Amino acid sequence: MLFGGRRSEDDTVVEMLASAIRRDISFGVLRPDQKLKITDLRQSYGGSNHSMRETLRILSSEGVVEATNQRGFRVTSATEDDLRDILLVRLEVEKLGLKRSLERGDVAWESRVIAALHAVSRADGQVQDNPDDVTALQWDEACRDLSMALISSSGSPRLSTMAAQFYGQSRRFRLALLREGRIDFAARAVRRAQLQDAVIARDETRALGVLEDDIGADLGA
Known part of the structure; x- marks a missing residue:
């Protein structure tokens, strides 16, 4: 019970971050092949390093973001x-x-x-x-x-x-x-x-x- 609320709160934050970044990728605010730096994303969308990394992991599993050889993330190409x-x-x-x-x-x-x-x-x-x-x-x-x-x-x-x-x-x-x-x-x-x-x-x-x-x-x- 003690930790259940914290996990739920973290999940909500990640869901909100994913929704916002997903939306901006969909509308081209974040461009195809654009590098996604944790620091820059946190300035624009908020969240902690942990929640932003989890957000990018989720978006990567969806195929709209991809990891770049263990060096970070970028928006998936749109050719x-x-x-x-x-x-x-x-x-x-x-x-x-x-x-x-x-x-x-x-x-x-x-x-x-x-x-x-x-x-x-x-x-x-x-x-x-x-x-x-x-x-x-x-x-x-x-x-x-x-x-x-x-x-x-x-x-x-x-x-x-x-x-x-x-x-x-x-x-x-x-x-x-x-x-x-x-x-x-x-x-x-x-x-x-x-x-x-x-x-x-x-x-x-x-x-x-x-x-x-x-x-x-x-x-x-």
Whole structure:
């Protein structure tokens, strides 16, 4: 009991630091390949040496930060090759998850997917009306929730963990397209309707095809 509160407090600090740094990486405040020095990060975000190192360890496990030969950390690169590789893995993982969910999912799964589709539609409208950073992150979270809902009946927690990891790695690219006005929201709405119909009909070929088109379009591929 004596140490439980301290561990909980430390976890909360690390979670807040990770959220702030993750956000700034997503919006390009911390640039690809930028060195991340503990001292500089503490001046900008607060925290202790220990909490900042733990934060960077967590972000490194997510793939948005990487260690540099035991000499420190840097923001992961964001080249066209990186985008293609992330796209490749996201497609394979999420298509496998959706395929398994279509086979195993019940009515409750369908309801989760439909609710997530509705939330994305509403977020699309909100981010177009007010494209500030807060709304953009809310929009991206709605998109993430849909991706997770689609594979939530796969029966594989590890598959879901991988999907979440690579979704997170793709966030920078998607938010950059949003800032540049390169998201086709009308086409997104059409794909969402097609995806809902395919899920309800358990049409695997159509559902996987729409998912592939959707991930590719949202990453500018």
